[in-house]
Amino acid sequence: MALQLEKRDRSLIAFIDGELDHHCAASIRETLDSAYQQAQIKNLILDFSKLTFMDSSGIGVIIGRYKMVQAGKGKMLITGISANVLRLLTLSGIHKIIPIVNNVETALKTV
Amino acid sequence: MSVHNEMKVEFLSKSANEAFARVTVAAFISQLDPNIEELSDVKTAVSEAVTNAIIHGYQNSNGIVRIACTLTDKTAEIIIHDDGQGIENIGQARQPLFTSSKNDERSGMGFTVMETFMDELTVMSEPGAGTTIRMVKHFGTLNA
Numbered sequence: 715m716a717l718q719l720e721k722r723d724r725s726l727i728a729f730i731d732g733e734l735d736h737h738c739a740a741s742i743r744e745t746l747d748s749a750y751q752q753a754q755i756k757n758l759i760l761d762f763s764k765l766t767f768m769d770s771s772g773i774g775v776i777i778g779r780y781k782m783v784q785a786g787k788g789k790m791l792i793t794g795i796s797a798n799v800l801r802l803l804t805l806s807g808i809h810k811i812i813p814i815v816n817n818v819e820t821a822l823k824t825v
Numbered sequence: 826m827s828v829h830n831e832m833k834v835e836f837l838s839k840s841a842n843e844a845f846a847r848v849t850v851a852a853f854i855s856q857l858d859p860n861i862e863e864l865s866d867v868k869t870a871v872s873e874a875v876t877n878a879i880i881h882g883y884q885n886s887n888g889i890v891r892i893a894c895t896l897t898d899k900t901a902e903i904i905i906h907d908d909g910q911g912i913e914n915i916g917q918a919r920q921p922l923f924t925s926s927k928n929d930e931r932s933g934m935g936f937t938v939m940e941t942f943m944d945e946l947t948v949m950s951e952p953g954a955g956t957t958i959r960m961v962k963h964f965g966t967l968n969a
């Protein structure tokens with residue numbers, strides 16, 4: 715698993731490359747949280763276009779980050795999801811609270 | 826042509842083995858020629874059961890997780906067992922959003938995922954006596 719971070723204005727874009735399971739969750743969480751705590755960052759965009767696997771541990775990571783972004787009065791969006799990830803987001807109801815958009819550019823226009 | 830095959834694998838309850846477990850089962854069932862979605866369903870369900878064995882069953886301490894997989898024609902039966910602490914109330918544990926680890930960012934969706942992604946799910950458990958998860962998946966039922 716590799717995490718690539720990009721900052722644009724007040725948004726943090728995180729590209730998650732590889733697998734998001736319980737084993738990887740802690741390091742993803744720590745990296746995202748410390749980057750988000752940096753000054754000026756408000757919004758979080760999670761890009762899953764390079765994600766090869768996710769299970770319910772990923773749902774936990776997403777909901778946890780959503781709470782953090784809410785506390786920071788920002789917006790969170792998800793982009794680049796596969797059919798399998800969409801099923802997980804639908805099952806858990808995440809699709810109702812976090813907008814899912816096609817690509818990062820659309821996400822940046824929405825925040 | 827009728828198929829019958831079996832495999833067993835056991836490993837230490839380390840989180841690094843979650844990927845090992847799901848990839849191993851996926852490699853074994855690939856002889857039934859599942860489509861990409863079916864393969865991904867099985868990988869996700871195995872990951873859920875193995876992760877539960879590690880974090881809930883063994884509470885992140887050392888133990889052995891056992892997997893047995895039997896293929897019969899177009900069906901895979903996967904049994905995942907731990908000798909951990911067991912489940913007191915299985916009905917409650919299977920409810921969507923129920924989790925016993927409130928401070929851990931767990932969503933309580935593991936059993937719901939297993940139930941949705943597989944065709945059958947049976948949970949056998951007793952406090953102190955470990956947990957056995959039995960899952961069945963039929964391949965080629967949708968787009969044969």
Ligand SMILES: Nc1ncnc2c1ncn2[C@@H]1O[C@H](COP(=O)(O)OP(=O)(O)OP(=O)(O)O)[C@@H](O)[C@H]1O
Nearest residue numbers: 770877881882918924925931932933934935936956
């Ligand atoms: N192998 C097990 N041994 C002991 N308890 C278990 C086991 N598997 C599940 N449980 C219990 O069942 C509950 C529900 O499991 P489930 O996988 O649905 O949710 P979770 O693991 O808490 O959260 P998530 O899977 O979404 O990260 C767990 O919180 C735990 O209390």
Ligand SMILES: [Mg+2]
Nearest residue numbers: 873877935936
């Ligand atoms: Mg679980």
